[in-house]
Amino acid sequence: MIISIYQPSHLASLIPTMQSCIECVSKNLDGQEDITFSDLALGFATDVIGQAAFGTDFGLSKISASSNDDDIDKIATDTSAEAKASSEFIRMHVHATTSLKMDLSGSLSIIIGQLLPFLQEPFRQVLKRIPWTADHEIDHVNLALGGQMDKIVAERAAAMERDQAAPHAQQRKDFLSVVLAARESNKSWRELLTPDYISALTYEHLLAGSATTAFTLSTVLYLVSKHPEVEEKLLREIDGFGPHDHAPTAEDLQTKFPYLDQACMPFFDIGRREGIDEILLFIAIDSKGNGTWVWLAPGVLAKDPKNFPEPEVFRPERFDPNGEEEKRRHPYAFIPFGIGPRACIGQKFSIQEIKLSVIHLYRNYVFRHSPSMESPLEFQYSIVCNFKYGVKLRVIKRHTA
Numbered sequence: 340m341i342i343s344i345y346q347p348s349h350l351a352s353l354i355p356t357m358q359s360c361i362e363c364v365s366k367n368l369d370g371q372e373d374i375t376f377s378d379l380a381l382g383f384a385t386d387v388i389g390q391a392a393f394g395t396d397f398g399l400s401k402i403s404a405s406s407n408d409d410d411i412d413k414i415a416t417d418t419s420a421e422a423k424a425s426s427e428f429i430r431m432h433v434h435a436t437t438s439l440k441m442d443l444s445g446s447l448s449i450i451i452g453q454l455l456p457f458l459q460e461p462f463r464q465v466l467k468r469i470p471w472t473a474d475h476e477i478d479h480v481n482l483a484l485g486g487q488m489d490k491i492v493a494e495r496a497a498a499m500e501r502d503q504a505a506p507h508a509q510q511r512k513d514f515l516s517v518v519l520a521a522r523e524s525n526k527s528w529r530e531l532l533t534p535d536y537i538s539a540l541t542y543e544h545l546l547a548g549s550a551t552t553a554f555t556l557s558t559v560l561y562l563v564s565k566h567p568e569v570e571e572k573l574l575r576e577i578d579g580f581g582p583h584d585h586a587p588t589a590e591d592l593q594t595k596f597p598y599l600d601q602a603c604m605p606f607f608d609i610g611r612r613e614g615i616d617e618i619l620l621f622i623a624i625d626s627k628g629n630g631t632w633v634w635l636a637p638g639v640l641a642k643d644p645k646n647f648p649e650p651e652v653f654r655p656e657r658f659d660p661n662g663e664e665e666k667r668r669h670p671y672a673f674i675p676f677g678i679g680p681r682a683c684i685g686q687k688f689s690i691q692e693i694k695l696s697v698i699h700l701y702r703n704y705v706f707r708h709s710p711s712m713e714s715p716l717e718f719q720y721s722i723v724c725n726f727k728y729g730v731k732l733r734v735i736k737r738h739t740a
């Protein structure tokens with residue numbers, strides 16, 4: 340039921356939503372010099388998920404594009420209640436995606452759980468009551484974000500009830516509406532899809548679908564702005580597509596941008612391209628449901644020179660489907676979206692969103708690394724990889740027809 344929601348026809352219908360969010364970010368770039376692009380990308384990707392999956396507008400794409408580290412604090416002093424709520428939401432969101440670390444840099448309960456798994460939960464229960472511990476902070480943020488999710492679910496359920504009362508109302512197709520409708524369809528679904536379970540699914544969807552996409556989009560811009568030869572090829576393809584006010588359709592995205600396809604791919608494992616040795620970890624719980632933790636390390640696989648000659652070199656052409664390297668590569672050597680029954684359900688969604696965004700941004704701007712960005716780029720490793728200080732870019736307006 341959930342997998343079918345991101346079928347091609349539904350994805351195509353999401354193009355206007357995605358396009359309007361990226362246009363909102365782009366308008367924000369006019370007149371800016373240096374920006375922390377990764378912050379903007381997170382707001383953007385969260386807005387897309389909010390609108391596409393929950394029918395909710397978080398309004399985060401409107402956040403100012405300054406590269407100042409105190410940007411979010413600055414927004415918090417804004418008098419508008421909406422801006423304050425947005426900045427707090429982003430702050431919690433960043434915390435939620437960066438604090439869940441499954442190694443020895445995690446919270447105390449997680450570290451204990453690595454050594455003595457049965458003690459993890461009792462320790463977490465105690466530590467979450469002690470202020471200033473990481474477990475306390477994680478619990479606090481989870482409760483606050485969980486509360487917001489409950490509100491979103493309740494609002495959507497109320498909207499669906501209103502729809503039912505209205506004659507000829509169209510059935511809503513967003514993720515949350517589909518889950519809520521399934522809940523009402525029969526008794527066993529109602530027993531499975533309890534309100535708590537639906538809130539948890541919503542929360543998972545929000546975190547799974549925004550930080551990952553924002554990270555990937557930011558790395559696309561980071562790497563392209565460092566490689567003029569890639570930028571030139573990309574601009575040629577994008578400009579060659581047609582007038583700049585003509586937004587690509589889903590079919591155009593799939594067929595008319597072969598180089599963009601290749602240029603977006605390698606960025607899932609930026610660590611490799613930056614010569615950084617840590618590994619990117621995504622986790623899965625085994626499908627038999629016996630609680631075994633299975634750790635996938637796509638970043639390690641992607642460093643294997645057998646499958647990726649000169650793995651440290653950023654070369655989009657290595658993903659050219661007609662090229663020898665791509666043909667020779669083992670089918671499971673590149674698995675940024677996971678594999679098997681727990682693989683990502685948002686793969687096509689995020690690729691469409693990233694490609695649409697890159698096209699729109701490069702129709703209007705090119706980017707260079709800001710002098711205020713550290714080099715090499717530093718990362719924060721948790722359940723989702725993140726930037727330690729952000730991708731800081733200098734915006735250069737393009738003057739094309």
Ligand code: HEM
Pocket residue numbers: 543544547548549551552555607621622623624674675676677678680681682683684685686688689
């Ligand atoms: C570049 C972007 C993305 C990357 C790299 C990515 C990667 C992944 C990976 C590796 C998994 C599997 C985790 C595991 O093995 O347990 C996963 C799961 C998931 N992803 Fe994504 N993802 C991305 C975007 C998205 C988007 C846009 C959505 C929603 C629209 C999404 C929704 C989900 C959900 C709901 C799961 C859990 C599936 C399940 O447990 O059955 N992801 N993602």
